[in-house]
Amino acid sequence: MPRKTLPVADGGQAPERADAAENRRKILAAAAELIEARGVEALSMDEVARAAGVGVGTVYRRFGDRATLVYAVVDARERDFQAAFLGGPAPLGPGAEPRARIRAFLHALVDRTEEQLELLLMAEMDSADARFKEGSYALYQQHLTLLLSEVRPDADAAYLSDALLAPLAANLYRYQRRTRGMSVARIKKGYDDLLAQVTG
Structure with missing residues (x-):
């Protein structure tokens, strides 16, 4: 009997539009830089939005909360x-x-x-x-x-x-x-x- 295999998890996300993918990349890069510069405790959604050059609403719509954003940085x-x-x-x-x-x-x-x-x-x-x-x-x-x-x-x-x-x-x-x-x-x-x- 063949061994079952599992797919690499992708979070179940549909393919992103180019602008959404670019915003995601900027937000994750900004979050990673802030964490590296000042530690994880200093991370806030408002600050990530400013550093990424996007609206804070975009950060919340894309990630929902700080925990989800942190896991995305780990991703x-x-x-x-x-x-x-x-x-x-x-x-x-x-x-x-x-x-x-x-x-x-x-x-x-x-x-x-x-x-x-x-x-x-x-x-x-x-x-x-x-x-x-x-x-x-x-x-x-x-x-x-x-x-x-x-x-x-x-x-x-x-x-x-x-x-x-x-x-x-x-x-x-x-x-x-x-x-x-x-x-x-x-x-x-x-x-x-x-x-x-x-x-x-």
Whole structure:
């Protein structure tokens, strides 16, 4: 039976008009520059609009709220990451056995959370369900569910995939790193132990 595959998430967006695409590019570039210059806490929709040379209404119509805008800034690297785990080299991509792929995927997610923690924190603090509304979470969950179904066909793979993603909520990750002083290596080792229990 052929392995199921998942498409790279595109947020379900229809093709954009040229002017809308240009506005999106300017807004995201302005937001990224403001974050780099002054930190994620300083980001405001009004300031992004001024820096991008568009009306603030355009920013709100395009992104809705600050959390959605922050996730859109993260999106460029996200697409590369999705392409890697869906079609890149093993063990992150296809070709390795399911346990090895799950482990590589979770370790890669730890690295991404470490790298973009400030952005993820701001997005999740602005909206309680931002993490779940953002399209990549659903893709992660589906990806893990497919792999877990191969390893544990008797288990509730959809529930287990949510359980494996839960430790990477930005506020918990920050607490482990900054308050409890856990290293990235320790978090990955913890994931290995958790995975061993989940996959039997």
